[in-house]
Amino acid sequence: MKKTNWVELIQFWMTAAVILMLTAGSVYGAEEKTYEALKLFADVLEELENNYVDEVKPEELVRNAIMGMVGNLDPHSSFMPPDAFEDLQDDTKGEFSGIGIVITMKDGILTVVSPIEGTPAYEAGITAGDIIVKIDDVSTKDIAMWESVKKMRGPRYEQVTITIIREGAPAPLVFTLKRDMIPMTSVRSAIPAPGFGYLRITNFRMNTLDDVVEQLSELEKQENGLKGLIIDLRDNPGGLLDQAIRISDLFIDKGIIVSIKGRIKKNNQEFKAHPNFPERNYPIVTLINGGSASASEIVAGALKDNSRSLILGTTSFGKGSVQTVRPLNKDGFGLKYTIARYYTPSGHSIQAKGIQPDIRVEPGTVEQAPKDDSAFDLILKEKDLKNSLKPEEEAKNKKKTQKDAEIEKLNKDIQVKRALDILISYGVFSKINGTN
Template sequence: MTIKKRRYIKLWLVPFVAVIFWAFEAGFNHDLSAGNEETYKGLKLFSDVIELIEKNYVDPVDTKELIEKAINGMVFGLDPHSSLLPPEAFEELRIDTHGEFGGIGIVISMEKKVLTVISPIEGTPAYKAGIEAGDIIIKIDGKSTKDMMLWEAVKIMRGPKGSEVVITIVRKGLSEPVDFKLIRDIIPIESVRSMVLKSGYGYIRITNFQDNTTSDLELALKELESGDVPLKGLVIDLRNNPGGLLNQAIDVSDLFIEKGEIVSIKGRLKTHTKIFNAHKNKIKHNYPIVILINGGSASASEIVAGALQDHKKALILGTTSFGKGSVQTVETLRDGYGLKYTIARYYTPNGRSIQAQGIVPDIEVKYKIINNEDADEGMMKEKDLKNHLEAEPELIDIMETESEEQKDEKKEPIMHLLETRHMPIKIKELQSDNQVMRALEILTSYEIFKSM
């Protein structure tokens, strides 16, 4: 029997962020080959097991639920990104494609069968409450997440604006689980932010790849390039970017690459193989670029980093990326069900598969916070000398007051990388970010050497 249905090809990290890549109509024959004796025997064995459990199990069983779990076990056993989508999950996926939804605002993934926070989204209830990347969600509204499917967790955490949900997390460094009571809100997603780091040097943060990411990036570039001082260098921050739309990752890469391959997708079938190439740009961006990545940079963001790295259009700085290099398709089944499964891997222009390996930076720089003491570099100052002279007596009180203010500033918690990643950009926070400052140093050094 041939069923006509819609197929969605995706680079899939988490269904909590919309990540549809392209759709096309196709026919597919779901009939089993009559000559496939092994398949027939397997299905007969499966049927025998179901019948025995229905008749003899100690408690009554729901046959539909048993079959769903059996299929999920089969598909999920292939890889962590494949699963059966019951009608409710399929509907949740469609909601994801709209760009906003009622929820708490976290990007999640199933890591080693554990529900894990990839990152909170700026300005959302989860972000404001202090949810962090790496947090493990063990309960939602008191219900254990053990053996819970990803879509189930998403469905429970979603809900109308103003409604309440309680999530319980385990966090490294905390001795006990912590409950977070969150009030759901409409979750908007703003993917591009920018500012001037220093005269002639720009900074652009891309938090994910949505429908308007490329157009928003073009506007940000236009604003930076139209300043009083010509743009001499650019920092593109892809840290903790979980991915998104394939076409947007390609279009963003295409802004900086004039010709050649951007990314290729290769599957077992010819129909699952495709090469995406760059096009000549009307506007040239002829200045050095440093791209920042880390372990939270995944999927579409790895495509951009890998493409610009292979084409020598950008220097990659930071730590190795997530390593999500597979492509999933979502096929519509009967009765509202969907099947999400992996059909291909994607490769950088030089033919690298980053699956489970990630993009390795050209310069490895681990994140740390720069404070005033770091700026001093441990050098001895006058005040460190034995028997040093004090300031003029009448100025001592003023200096002591200033010192107390400085101490208060130091007491203020300096934003963790993930928090600064998901909030409006502030120059002070960027200046305390060693990876951003290292990128700026490289760009300014390049300009100096170029003029020598």
């Protein structure tokens, strides 16, 4: 192919576009500006082909230009080569090996949205808001999102080193992580106290709704049903929109769940709740934090605005935009771009604002009060007496299971503990007021 062929091809399509505009009687305004911009692009391409110090591949110049064009729209829009487009499908469908973090470009800086629970990044202590400045000693300045994802993924058990800047840390933090398979399980549950349930949703994948329904059914089998539920969406980076909507619908019988509004009318949608059988009338406290993004913010916003749940924790991430993904050609290129914004049932956009908690509680653990030996006589209890009979449950010499250890961990989590206290208090006051 001759060097001028690419330029001639662009000029051909420009001429065809002008003819179509003339036929339609509209050659001025926006169309004329588009034509002038395309002409400028063709001129630059021709100049570089003919005179750049090294020989250039025009198809690479065009692709890089497209990447720049799309990447400058917003942090969530991107033009993806085949391998990056394939990786995008893996995020919600199949397994992949990596370190387990969700990232975004925030003001051109590679930033952690949240670590995925149970992954190398999560276990190492990487947190939402961390800024990744290097991957294997390669700077992330001006790196494309798909490139950074590709660098952090790789064969299982192979190591990757990332350097992070964290607010409040006096120096950069270096993490050497061993890649592992990223877990597809997104839901788990526990019973932190008799009659009360804990439902943890780590992300929204293709089977998340089925897992939520299954776990809920188990929790609701308790004697006298559920008295209250804690839904934990902390560090949940989001995922599939339809899963978030259908999970919200499990707890809301009527009203709007979320609305989507874009520049083009066909992208406008409104999703409404439907009556549930069985009804779920128990009180709910939903936990969120700065790592709760996108689909998890839709759930939290729907439950909050429909007065179905109290929201506890810290302000969520604030990703309130909707993306669509389009395959472009047989070579496997893809285009992801923003088409609309999310709006909560009350009509508020969460973009760059996030969901505000009803009760703000910072993360932490419940510390055991120190024992004052000098005052032992003031706090002496029956259980402290020599040869005192043990409680019945201890007398049964029940072994501590992994489930017990998980519940113990939950009860030391300040935010979970506060949520449980609220639910228990609600039940007590309901009885006092005769509403139960």
